[in-house]
Amino acid sequence: MDSHAAHIHYGHMHEPQDINTDAPPTLADVAAAAGVSTATVSRCLNNPELVTEKTLERVLAAVDHLGYSPNFSARALASRRTNMIGAIIPTMDNAIFARGLQAFQEELQKNGCTLLVASSSYKQDLEEEQIKALTARGADALLLIGYHRDPGIYAFLEKRRIPVLVAWAYDPAKPYLCVGFRNRDAMKRLAEKVLEAGHRKLGCITAETAANDRARERVDGIRDAMAAADLAPDTLEIVETTYSIESGDQAFRQLMQDTDTPTAIMCGNDVLAVGALRAAADMGLRVPEDVSITGFDNIELASVSPQPLTTVHVPHRRMGQYAAQALMKVLSGGDVPASLELPADLCMRATLAPPRKP
Amino acid sequence: MDSHAAHIHYGHMHEPQDINTDAPPTLADVAAAAGVSTATVSRCLNNPELVTEKTLERVLAAVDHLGYSPNFSARALASRRTNMIGAIIPTMDNAIFARGLQAFQEELQKNGCTLLVASSSYKQDLEEEQIKALTARGADALLLIGYHRDPGIYAFLEKRRIPVLVAWAYDPAKPYLCVGFRNRDAMKRLAEKVLEAGHRKLGCITAETAANDRARERVDGIRDAMAAADLAPDTLEIVETTYSIESGDQAFRQLMQDTDTPTAIMCGNDVLAVGALRAAADMGLRVPEDVSITGFDNIELASVSPQPLTTVHVPHRRMGQYAAQALMKVLSGGDVPASLELPADLCMRATLAPPRKP
DNA sequence: TTGTAAGCGTTATCAC
DNA sequence: GTGATAACGCTTACAA
Numbered sequence: 001m002d003s004h005a006a007h008i009h010y011g012h013m014h015e016p017q018d019i020n021t022d023a024p025p026t027l028a029d030v031a032a033a034a035g036v037s038t039a040t041v042s043r044c045l046n047n048p049e050l051v052t053e054k055t056l057e058r059v060l061a062a063v064d065h066l067g068y069s070p071n072f073s074a075r076a077l078a079s080r081r082t083n084m085i086g087a088i089i090p091t092m093d094n095a096i097f098a099r100g101l102q103a104f105q106e107e108l109q110k111n112g113c114t115l116l117v118a119s120s121s122y123k124q125d126l127e128e129e130q131i132k133a134l135t136a137r138g139a140d141a142l143l144l145i146g147y148h149r150d151p152g153i154y155a156f157l158e159k160r161r162i163p164v165l166v167a168w169a170y171d172p173a174k175p176y177l178c179v180g181f182r183n184r185d186a187m188k189r190l191a192e193k194v195l196e197a198g199h200r201k202l203g204c205i206t207a208e209t210a211a212n213d214r215a216r217e218r219v220d221g222i223r224d225a226m227a228a229a230d231l232a233p234d235t236l237e238i239v240e241t242t243y244s245i246e247s248g249d250q251a252f253r254q255l256m257q258d259t260d261t262p263t264a265i266m267c268g269n270d271v272l273a274v275g276a277l278r279a280a281a282d283m284g285l286r287v288p289e290d291v292s293i294t295g296f297d298n299i300e301l302a303s304v305s306p307q308p309l310t311t312v313h314v315p316h317r318r319m320g321q322y323a324a325q326a327l328m329k330v331l332s333g334g335d336v337p338a339s340l341e342l343p344a345d346l347c348m349r350a351t352l353a354p355p356r357k358p
Numbered sequence: 359m360d361s362h363a364a365h366i367h368y369g370h371m372h373e374p375q376d377i378n379t380d381a382p383p384t385l386a387d388v389a390a391a392a393g394v395s396t397a398t399v400s401r402c403l404n405n406p407e408l409v410t411e412k413t414l415e416r417v418l419a420a421v422d423h424l425g426y427s428p429n430f431s432a433r434a435l436a437s438r439r440t441n442m443i444g445a446i447i448p449t450m451d452n453a454i455f456a457r458g459l460q461a462f463q464e465e466l467q468k469n470g471c472t473l474l475v476a477s478s479s480y481k482q483d484l485e486e487e488q489i490k491a492l493t494a495r496g497a498d499a500l501l502l503i504g505y506h507r508d509p510g511i512y513a514f515l516e517k518r519r520i521p522v523l524v525a526w527a528y529d530p531a532k533p534y535l536c537v538g539f540r541n542r543d544a545m546k547r548l549a550e551k552v553l554e555a556g557h558r559k560l561g562c563i564t565a566e567t568a569a570n571d572r573a574r575e576r577v578d579g580i581r582d583a584m585a586a587a588d589l590a591p592d593t594l595e596i597v598e599t600t601y602s603i604e605s606g607d608q609a610f611r612q613l614m615q616d617t618d619t620p621t622a623i624m625c626g627n628d629v630l631a632v633g634a635l636r637a638a639a640d641m642g643l644r645v646p647e648d649v650s651i652t653g654f655d656n657i658e659l660a661s662v663s664p665q666p667l668t669t670v671h672v673p674h675r676r677m678g679q680y681a682a683q684a685l686m687k688v689l690s691g692g693d694v695p696a697s698l699e700l701p702a703d704l705c706m707r708a709t710l711a712p713p714r715k716p
Numbered sequence: 717t718t719g720t721a722a723g724c725g726t727t728a729t730c731a732c
Numbered sequence: 733g734t735g736a737t738a739a740c741g742c743t744t745a746c747a748a
Binding site for chain 3: 051
């Protein structure tokens with residue numbers, strides 16, 4: 001049926017040539033095959049409602065017949081939109097981020113958007129570089145973790161009109177769209193439980209707080225609880241380290257070598273806590289009889305570790321999902337989505353108990 | 359110094375307008391500012407060696423001054439290269455893939471390439487869709503997991519001239535570039551250990567084998583070892599399920615409810631094994647005294663679970679790294695990299711022991 | 717409803 | 733070494 005149109009060629013084609021050249025078919029090829037203009041083909045693909053049933057049909061047949069698939073670079077260049085959304089996370093080595101990202105990606109995929117990934121290794125300058133890189137690559141929007149970054153970078157993003165969503169934190173005072181929970185409050189609630197259990201000498205293993213607002217807020221949360229319980233916040237014994245089981249292990253040993261050692265160690269995340277757990281076992285300390293240990297995140301590790309870990313549940317899937325939905329909503333130009341606070345519930349399990357009576 | 363050139367405008371600019379419009383600066387803007395042609399600016403950016411020291415300097419100053427950053431869509435359209443590499447993995451929910459992907463991405467990032475991610479949820483049709491999607495998006499090359507897929511899709515990729523690397527498997531007989539290990543052989547070696555320990559009745563918990571060659575090969579590996587030990591391979595009790603702790607738990611219960619239950623359960627991965635471990639504990643079965651359990655992957659979960667898991671180490675980081683290097687080497691047009699076989703060593707830990715004497 | 721044609725911002729092939 | 737200028741494949745006013 002389209003055979004009589006198949007031999008139509010546009011003037012811009014250099015030479016008459018076989019229909020089946022090795023280069024992928026273009027819009028023009030489809031247009032020629034269907035006997036319509038490229039504009040019409042484009043409409044069929046992007047706004048089918050603007051086109052007659054009959055032409056639509058014919059064009060779609062041609063598309064199908066030629067195995068046409070649009071060139072996204074060209075589309076992006078012309079429409080100034082890539083349908084790619086970037087995510088810059090500290091690392092996929094931690095399940096909490098990997099799984100959050102998985103949820104984010106699933107949601108994007110459902111809506112025909114593609115995920116562009118970069119990682120910052122918890123380094124501020126690296127993150128900045130990645131933000132520049134992904135926006136240069138044409139990311140329509142960005143998912144970022146936490147608030148802390150140079151104001152200049154926010155200005156840059158704003159000037160470029162790149163929508164940004166901050167995940168893993170929630171602070172209505174901040175002017176950015178976000179989905180997450182109050183890190184400080186969550187940790188404070190957990191610390192309250194620790195104090196209620198009777199602990200008076202606390203230790204803390206945390207990631208570097210300099211460029212990591214989540215880590216900082218969590219430590220502050222512990223101090224808040226201490227202050228509220230009339231305990232001097234500066235008696236909190238803190239070890240800053242990197243996020244890994246091994247680091248948690250070593251940090252724990254460091255905390256426990258002092259005289260007047262803490263009776264409860266609160267860790268910035270589950271990975272550190274599992275490391276602490278391992279060190280404790282290795283040192284012959286029973287948990288929670290000899291020392292209490294808490295985590296943060298509630299990853300699988302936490303529930304299958306030798307002693308089920310007392311921790312805080314971080315709603316990673318819901319954050320990832322909502323982040324994707326919100327960002328795509330912003331891009332669609334509809335009403336601006338609201339920031340969303342999610343609960344971060346305590347998981348009271350086996351590693352927290354009252355301290356031994358001295 | 360470039361001020362006298364700053365007022366030069368190209369004819370194609372519609373109207374005289376402020377230098378500082380809201381749109382990001384383009385090559386033409388830089389060219390105008392530096393008093394050279396766009397071609398020269400392009401050269402400065404891509405082939406600096408073709409340009410005078412002096413002009414290079416002037417152009418770079420203009421770039422810097424205007425805060426220019428190239429438009430990748432346009433670049434991609436003109437150069438037919440996106441510098442984006444796609445990866446389609448089953449899921450980031452499993453740490454083994456998340457961490458492999460992290461290594462892959464780090465390596466890409468080092469070389470200025472960006473990672474495009476999609477996930478298949480272990481579904482063949484979904485994977486096919488994602489392959490089409492990422493190539494349509496302009497991925498220069500693709501990382502795929504395992505060999506099993508429709509021949510048509512390989513043909514498609516070849517026709518499109520998209521380099522592909524298969525990871526997580528190694529089979530020199532296959533005509534594709536790959537990095538990985540021999541799943542069948544690795545599991546066979548582990549099964550040999552199980553048989554050497556004296557087990558005669560084996561069970562197996564695996565992912566669906568229909569569209570998952572790694573899973574299938576691992577099961578075959580067990581059968582190989584059984585056959586070599588004069589045990590009828592069809593006595594292997596198999597439960598197919600999805601990959602999750604909960605599934606492993608349930609599959610274990612299912613295997614242990616029969617009469618003549620297996621004395622050793624070999625699991626397709628660590629997640630399933632940890633589920634089995636949990637079920638065993640819940641059923642009051644001691645591991646390895648009452649039943650032996652093995653895993654595959656050697657993720658962190660395996661070493662911190664209540665009983666350190668006997669498993670097979672999967673070299674995820676090295677696979678991810680090599681995959682990135684190999685793919686970028688192919689793209690650079692240099693000599694074609696070779697496929698690489700990596701060792702998958704056994705991790706003999708606590709969950710395998712001889713069966714109780716009947 | 718459909719066609720025409722002007723971009724979109726680069727790269728790349730030529731001349732000079 | 734540098735500059736015109738034609739692609740690259742698509743979207744989108746504007747016309748018809």
